[in-house]
Amino acid sequence: MSAETIPSGPRSGSPLSKAELAARVAADIEPGSYVNLGIGLPTLVADHLPGDSGITLHTENGLLGMGPSPEPADADPELINAGKIPVTELPGASYFHQADSFAMMRGGHIDVCVLGAFQVSTAGDLANWSTGRPGAVPAVGGAMDLAVGARRSVVMMTLLTKDGRPKLVPECTLPLTGVGCVSRIYSDVAVIDVGPGVPGGGDARVVETYGITHGELEELLGLRLG
Numbered sequence: 215m216s217a218e219t220i221p222s223g224p225r226s227g228s229p230l231s232k233a234e235l236a237a238r239v240a241a242d243i244e245p246g247s248y249v250n251l252g253i254g255l256p257t258l259v260a261d262h263l264p265g266d267s268g269i270t271l272h273t274e275n276g277l278l279g280m281g282p283s284p285e286p287a288d289a290d291p292e293l294i295n296a297g298k299i300p301v302t303e304l305p306g307a308s309y310f311h312q313a314d315s316f317a318m319m320r321g322g323h324i325d326v327c328v329l330g331a332f333q334v335s336t337a338g339d340l341a342n343w344s345t346g347r348p349g350a351v352p353a354v355g356g357a358m359d360l361a362v363g364a365r366r367s368v369v370m371m372t373l374l375t376k377d378g379r380p381k382l383v384p385e386c387t388l389p390l391t392g393v394g395c396v397s398r399i400y401s402d403v404a405v406i407d408v409g410p411g412v413p414g415g416g417d418a419r420v421v422e423t424y425g426i427t428h429g430e431l432e433e434l435l436g437l438r439l440g
Contacts, residue, residue, distance in 0.1 A: 228424070228425045229402035229403045229424050229425050229426075230402045230403075230424050231402075232255065232258060233258065233261075233262075235255075235258075235370065235400060235401070235402055236255075236258035236259045236261065236262050236370075237262040238400055238405070239256070239259050239262075239328055239368070239370050239400045240259050240262035240263050241262075242368075242398075242400075243259075243263070243267070243269055243326055244325070244326075245267045245268050245269065246267075246268040246269065247269050247270070247325040247326050248269075248270050248272055248278075248323060248324050248325045248326075249269055249270070249271055249272065249324070249325060249326045249327070249328065250271070250272045250273065250274065250319070250324050250326075250327040250328070250360055250364065251271060251273070251295075251327075251328050252327065252328055252329035252330050252342075252357065252360070252370075253295075253296060253297035253330065253355070254297065254330045255330050255370050255371065256328040256329060256330055256370045257283075257295060257297060257299055259328055259370070260280065260281070260282050260283065260301070261282045261283055263282075272315070272318060272324060273295040273296050273301070273315075274296045274312065274315045274316065274319065274355070274356040274359075274360070275294070275295065275296045275312060275315070276309055276310050276311060276312050276314070276315050277293075277295070277301070277303065277307060277308075277309055278307065278308050278309075278310070278318075279303055279304045279305075279306055279307025279308060280295065280301050280302070280303060280304070280307070281301065281302035281303055281304040281307075282301075282302060283299075283300070283301065283302070284300055284301070284302045288302075296355065296356065315356075316356065316359055319356060319359040319360050319363040319364070320359050320363045321363070322363060322364075322365060324360065324363060324364040324365070325364065325365050325366065326364060326365070326366045326367075326368065327360040327361070327364035327366075327367050327368070328368055328369075328370050328400075329342055329357060329360065329361065329367060329368070329369055329370070329391075329396075330342055330369065330370060330371055331369045331371045331381060331396075331399075332344075332345060332375075332381065332388050333381050333382075333383050333386040333387065333388050334369050334371075334381060334382055334383070334386070334396050334399055334408060335382075335383055335384065335385050335386050335408070336382065336383075336384055336408050336417035336418040336437065337385075337394055337408065337409060337410070337417060338393075338394045338395060338396040338397065338408045338409025338410060338411075339385070339386050339390055339392070339393050339394060339395070339396070340357075340361055340367070340369065340386075340390065340391045340392045340395055340396050341386040341387075341388035341389060341390050341391055342357055342369075342391050343355070343357055343358075343389065343391055344388055344389045345388065346387075346388050346389070354391065357391045357392075358391050358392060361391050361392030361395040361396075362392050362395055366397055367392070367395045367396050367397065368396065368397060368398045368399070368400060369396050369398070369399045369400065370400045370401075371399065371400075371401055372401060372402050373399075373401035373402060373403050373404065373434075373435075374434075380434065380435045380436065380437075381401075382399060382401075382406065382408070382418070382435055382437065384437065394409055394410050395409070396408055396409055397409050397411050398421070402424065403423060403424050403425060403426050403431065403434075404420055404421075404422065404423045404424065404426065404431055405420075405421040405422050405423075406418055406419065406420055406421060406439065407419045407421055412440070417440075418437065418439050418440065419439065419440035420439050420440065
């Protein structure tokens, strides 16, 4: 998932960097949670979790107890996450068959999953496995299982595509990963609650913005937001 920040526009301030966005997501994860970080941008969250948080990271290729990213010289090519990125293990980490890993996801044993996305609808629908381009190789992975199996699913992404189109949309046009499964979007310019659980019954509610006003955000997305 691209982590490019949005182009300059009629706004003040700056959007969050990739590291700042990862830290913002990490700050919202409850201590003691079991968490799966999706491929791409969400993997950066591992580097911003406090050492005493008691948070246990799960990766669907069969590791529980994943730690932060290794120094390049210490990377073990056989110790990787589901995105084939080198990771570390914390004391007490365990390895298991992929079938057991998916049983954890489908059985409701993951508290939070942080996924990337190509599109998220204001109703919380998620599209994150196909760009819809002709000839592209579909690669849904474990996202469908995570999106509906985790107790809480959130998205970490840039708010616009590389060519400036909003990823938060009234209705997804790309193939869906899950329906009504996303509760919060963390992006470079705003944190936005979506889905059926939004307080007040609205479809989408702005929690906070970075370098952009509420009105500018609505204009950028072409949406009315609470």
